[in-house]
Amino acid sequence: MSVFYPTLLLCVYGFFSSLRPSEPFLTAYLLGPDKNLTETQVVNEIYPVWTYSYLVLLFPIFLATDYLCYKPVLVLQATSLVVTYVMLLKTQGMLAMQLLEFFFGLATASEVAYYSYIYSVVEPTHYQRVTSYCRSITLFGSAAGSLIGQLLLSVAKVQLLYLVIITLASAAVAFVAPWFLPMPKRSLFFHKSTGVAEERLQRKSKSLMEKAEDLESKEPLKKQDISTVSRSSEAGSGNGGLLEVLLMLFTDFLHCYRCRPLLAWSLWWALATCGYFQVLNYAQVLWENIRPSQEYEIYNGYVETLSTLLGAVTALLVGYLPVSWSLWGELVLCLLSLLMAVCVFVMDTLRNIWLCYSSYILFRATYMLLITVATYQIAASLNMQRYALVFGVNTFMALLLQTLLTVVVVDSAGLGLDVFTQFLIYGGYFAVISVVFLIAGLCKVVSRRRSEQKANNPAETESDSPPISDTSSCR
Known part of the structure; x- marks a missing residue:
């Protein structure tokens, strides 16, 4: 029951907060008679506010989530969503819509509380199951919301205003759930119980010593790596102050990104997520230019539903792909990034709505596939304590790049294209991105072949130091 109750409430919250029938038609709603905004205002002055607010709020919300023990930030996210859709329904004018985007950025930045709360109230043996529940229910809610919105628009012929009302009602239902969640008594950094910290420290130290013995013939584990983990665990135990937490985060940051495979996957994560956010943010504007909603029936809801479900399926297929990611990972990233580039070019140049829809679906599915692989590869290189740090840094770098791209390309203060x-x-x-990873992949293959040739050369067999594995220093 202790696992069932918080998981059920969190799934209820995740489903209804993701059930947004108005989401696929937001651009059409803002450009339509309800808000009567121009395309320049929406694209160049309103939408960029979400990017800026998300970037500015991400790190403070990350720290506040841990310091306040998750639940208050979940309530803040629920409140922000309600405020967002109340403003979308009631307010008028560009300034009001910019403020709306700020609140939506606050809600988006607060998602870290949703995805980390459950780990503070259940035992590690249940992590895999509750994670699958919480993540799948949000995807299902998003797909259901898009499908409901499209059916109401196409079949029932309702106005877009009513889709906003339904979305607000769903956000109001979601607002109730976090209040009944149990308050966690521990967190990752600020409120880590001493007993748990000591137990994890002993477990890590034992694991590291075993790993050192296993790798003794290849490469001895560096003493500073063990001391880094020990200091991090000691800094995180008890009620650490802000300075101690920041020092621990910085130390772990330096330790994690010395690992080459982790650095490569993190680089792709940051670069691709930046472009992915931009395409998703402005795809509706592109569709509106190709097939105006005031003149034709649009099918954005079906497209979002299908792309979300297909993305979930491709994510599930990752575990069954017979690919040696340690050897061919960079080249796979190259090829699939090139596929994503082709999808975007097709959307832009051919300007056929059906090809545009199809390319968008393929683009999202490809990204979901690769981001799942990236998450798994990074997680395989880390201990449990560093997941939030690395994922958070990767997302922050993606948002930083997206902000620069938005300022230069989108914002009216920049080029305003x-x-x-x-x-x-x-x-x-x-x-x-594809060219970058093509070069990285070719260099890796050449380097590995040279290492194999040296290992097979009789003149090199007397060497005491065989080739170093790419993943031997990742932990």
């Missing part, structure tokens, strides 16, 4: 030119740049952006 039209949406077709923007997508041309986004396609080129993914092509550059």
